[in-house]
Every structure is written in structure tokens, then in C-alpha cells.
Amino acid sequence: MKKIILTGDRPTGRLHIGHFVGSLRGRVELQNSGEYEKIFVMIADAQALTDNFEHPEKVRDNILEVAMDYLSVGLDPQKTTILIQSQIPELTELTFYYMNLVTVSRLQRNPTVKSEIQMRNFEASIPVGFFCYPISQAADITIFNATTVPVGEDQIPMLEQTKEIVRKFNATYGETIVEPDILLPKNSACLRLPGIDGKAKMSKSLGNCIYLSDSKDEIAEKVRNMYTDPNHIHVKDPGQVEGNTVFTYLDAFSTPEHFSRYLPEYENLDALKDHYKRGGLGDVKIKKFLTAILEETLEPIRSRRSELEKDPEYVRKILLDGTNLARETASETISKVRRAMKINYFEN
Secondary structure, eight states, X not given: OOOEEEEEEOOSSOOBHHHIIIIIHHHHHHHHHSOOSEEEEEEOHHHHTTTTTTOHHHHHHHHHHHHHHHHHHTOOTTXXXXXXXXXXXXXXXXXXXHGGGOOHHHHHHOHHHHHHHHHTTOSSOOOHHHHTHHHHHHHHHHTTTOSEEEOOGGGHHHHXXXXXXXXXXXXXXXXXXXXXXXXXXXXXXXXXXXXXXXOSOOOTTTTOOOXXXXXXXXXXXXXXXOOOOTTOOSTTSOOOOTTOHHHHHHHHHOOHHHHHHHOTTSSSHHHHHHHHHHSOXXXXXXXXXXXXXXXXXXXXXXXHHHHHHTOHHHHHHHHHHHHHHHHHHHHHHHHHHHHHHTOOTTOO
16 A cells, blocks of 8 residues: 655644654655655645634735745655645535534544643634534545554544544445554654743743744744743752753754764763753753754754745745645545445446
């Protein structure tokens, strides 16, 4: 069987380093691995509208921003198909068919849905579109025959529901839909990067992000204000590494080469952690180290993005071509679905 990837993001703002370590960096590696015949990366604007329906301009404005972030980190339109979800009408049709295979009570038990509803204060009045987005996501994945879906740990319940829908469809109508496998990040530090304030989630609404497009000065300022160990008041004090945001970021970004360039007195991150834990190492020093690493990582991304910003028509052309190519696959899948469901009334 061909190996195919489907992944993507909601266009609700510029992408940040949480996206980078959690998904973007891994997508580029998968793209360049040569293991996958097709890779589809979706800008999920229709899904973003489920809780931004009153402000569609917010979603529209961010589509180009997300596309530029994709291209800046190294996604190659020659190897990866970048598409806009709402421009694939076959997705809506498949979602409608899948709705008959899922009960309301099953959706209510989905842990991801429950937490998202609580986060958005939708308990009293849940938009149906938002409530049903696990079904929509199942359509997104399966319409492109994805065999592999790279996700964070928090999205496992969504993928499990997709698998249930696929099994129910195939059991009812015959083997038609490909059941996808989940691909989790190998680095545990990449499962969920906290915000610079130490809160579990990095998000635009909380104002605790470092964006891929942040300037050198913005990165330095945000790292200076980063949450560390509140009990590590003096340099001589022993410090705690667990729950210390600076060290969480170092887990995700630092390499042995960074130490040889910026902190040659330490052999590796373990040696730095040991010194911090026994005392005698100040927060200023480790923050300067992290700042240097982040600037080294983000500077080439920022430079590529600045070039793309000069030619938005080039980016739009990539989106148009990718969406048209993706729609060809979606159309083929819908034809198979209609035949399986025996609703291909006008087919010879």
C-alpha cells in the first residue's frame, strides 16, 4: 500500500515555536525522508470557522500567514501538497455521510472535544459545526487515503474516533476507506511545548508565544521574561529543572553542537542541568544560551519568510495548485464512496 500523510493546522494566527517542535519540524523530516509517496498538508479554514464564524476575515487573513510559515520552515511544494480545506467540497459530502455512523453520546465522550468545549466556554451553547469536528476531521484524513497521521498526544482521541468511523463504514458498505495509523513525535519534549509563562499551553490568546516570525529583539525579550524556578532567587541557590520552562525549551531545541559554540564549559545538557540543580548557575546565563539557540534556529526561517512576503502571488499560486491537485484525489475517493453506498445513480 502507498504510504500517504495527512496533517495540517487551523489558520487562527501566525505559527509559533510550539507548532515548530510539535509538528512542523517533523513534517519537514518526513517530507525529506523519501518514505512517503504523497504528503498533504491542510490549512483547516473550515474547521477554524466552527468557533470563528462571526469573524471570517480573521480566518481569511491568516491563510497566507500560515502558508508562508509552512514554506519558511522548509515544506517544499514539489514534495508536499499544501491545500485549503474549504475549497475541497467533497470533504463536506463525506462528512455528511460519516455523520450517520456516529452517535451524539459518542461525540460527547471524546476527551478532546470535552476539553475544547470547556476551554471555549461552549458548555451552555455548543455550535453543531464545532461539536461535529471529529467527524469532519475523519473526512479530512480519509478522503486523501492517508495511511499516517502525525499528531500530538492530545489528538489521540480524535484519531481513535476516525478509526472507529472507518471500521463502521467498511463493515457497513464493504472495504472502501483506508484506516490510518497514528504517528507520535519521538522526542517527548515535543509533545507539548509550554508557553513562556510556564502555562501548559502556548497560544496566541494567552499572549505567551514565541512566533516563528519574531525578530531577534522580540525573541531576546520573551526569553528574558520566561518563567523559571521561582525559588531560585540567588545564583548560589539550588534550582529545579522539572517544570522550569527554560530547560523544557532546551530539551526541545539544544544539540551538542550548541554547547560547543555557546557554552563550551559544559559537555551537554545533562551537565548544565546538574550544575543548575546543585546551585551556582544563574538564570541569566541559561536564558542567554537559550536566546542564542532560538535565534540560530529561527533566523533562516525569518529570512525566508521576509522574501515570501514580497511575493504573495507566488504563495497564492502554490495554494491554488495544491488545492486543485488535492481535489483530484478527493474526487476519486468520493466516487468510490458513492459506489460503495450504492448512490452512484447516474454512473454508467
